Amino acid sequence: MNSELSSQQVKDIGEQGLLERLQRFCPPKIIGDDAAVLETAPGQSLVVTTDVLVDGVHFSNITTSPEDAGWRAAAANLSDLAAMGASPLGITVGLGLPGELRVSWVERLYQGMTECLQKYNTPIVGGDVVRSPVTTLAITAFGQVNPSQIIRRSAAVVGDAIVVTGVHGASHAGLELLLHPELGQNLNNEEKTALIRAHQRPQPRLDVLRILWKILTPNSKLSIAGMDSSDGLADAIIQICRASGVGAVLEHRQIPVPKTFNHWLTPDQALKYALYGGEDFELVLCLPQELASGLVQHLGKGAAIAGRITAGSTVILHDEQKKFPDQVLNLSQGFQHFSQ
């Protein structure tokens, strides 16, 4: 890229000019009318989710390159679809941009976004670009799901095992390392890179769905409860319990954390990162014990049965080794806990 191009600002080419530049990230023929048209498969329900991200609030040039901001925004929305059991159909991208923003920043944002989307065969099908004093990114993702396979927060029943599809705390650890590199002095480069990558390039767990439906075929009338852990593992379990009118017991030692944590963090720190760190974008699923074991086996590394659904309404953190006393988790306690 020559220096003239790389210093070009949004106001130099205008919203319309920028939209034309961004069209190479979208499938041809989909753009050009007042709205995009997409095919859905017969008998499928439509699933829709939306996120707004604001510069300085949800992303920042300090810890996040434009490519990573784009990847993370796409991943978060695809994760919401995965959390409903839905396959993605497409996303729309609304951008509010200051005139002084570099065009190359926007192109790099789209580059990261499409890198993530292409991994899951998801096109950008529409968008809007407008002038705004603050860089703002509004993504709406839509997908489709067989109505019998919708995953809902409200479907957990007493006795269900709680499956966590991967390790928790890695994304928060990566963010901490970006903000305070000195924290990483006891980690080797590979360990640091892995944690930072977990923060910058989270993987929405759409792959879990294929395995889930394979295991469930003989029990297809079963409703699976679940959501993603974007706001933290504790939050996910509490939200599921609230929506389902049940409680849960989490087993301290069964909560999967990155191996690195064992020699890098105290057990208490590791627990905080895992429960309250957020943005790991794993799925938390509640299903009968036997199916849960099968799912964890198929998922492999990081997946675990982290607890079980109980009667009542409390979510208890239990340590079978009795090193920690039982703790009742709730959302406000969670956040206080983390900010200590």
Added chain:
Amino acid sequence: MNSELSSQQVKDIGEQGLLERLQRFCPPKIIGDDAAVLETAPGQSLVVTTDVLVDGVHFSNITTSPEDAGWRAAAANLSDLAAMGASPLGITVGLGLPGELRVSWVERLYQGMTECLQKYNTPIVGGDVVRSPVTTLAITAFGQVNPSQIIRRSAAVVGDAIVVTGVHGASHAGLELLLHPELGQNLNNEEKTALIRAHQRPQPRLDVLRILWKILTPNSKLSIAGMDSSDGLADAIIQICRASGVGAVLEHRQIPVPKTFNHWLTPDQALKYALYGGEDFELVLCLPQELASGLVQHLGKGAAIAGRITAGSTVILHDEQKKFPDQVLNLSQGFQHFSQ
């Protein structure tokens, strides 16, 4: 509303608190999971459109109450669906809000939005509320359309009549009256109110589709070309001609304008308002002459055949009374024309 409530700010109740307050504008049961689930009819294609609106750029407290800003945002998105031939299924609303913004402002925005949406049986099915230094509204609307009835810009053919579904220029006249009340001294109150209302409460022409499909049944294989006139009537016709590789002749006296214009504006001003004013949210449709006549008859007041599609690529404004010389319309000329 007591004064304590009316002065409450977004930061007093937080994003989560505000989301809870706004849920009364949404159908129960649709909200609560990571994403919303909607049914689509078998065999229909999904249509998606998105708009971002920024305080000070797209709306302003000077001319627009929060209710009107909400109505207009919803209407613009429904109009994009109508322009594709699609029936609305729902919208998602992403909000970026400064902490200092009054909660009542947001509730009034939602009030106006749902007033418009309810008229067209369209639910708000999801949303996101985040902190932002500038009030930002990102709406994504989705609808469904029988694939054989998709209206596209690219489907105009030589000989088609150009149907305009209603008067043009009223919205811009209303905005001018709000900004410069002194311009209205030759208008009575009823006339002023009607023009201002056209600006504040535009009506997306979803009603046109029902009439269109009734008229078209015997010719159902016919592709209709069209778009909405949100960016002005001249823009709509030029866009259709560009996408279809055709030209057009517009007949000056056939362009429908509000009756008020005849005794209030010079013919030249009236023409500028009609061609370049924008935000009338009417439909511009291209179809065979006979069907066009039937459609105009069914639509009644304001609807007209304003011209015809020709070979070539120029869009000519013609005056059969020869008071004005023929003019070739193009987009940049349009804007220059209007800014004179």
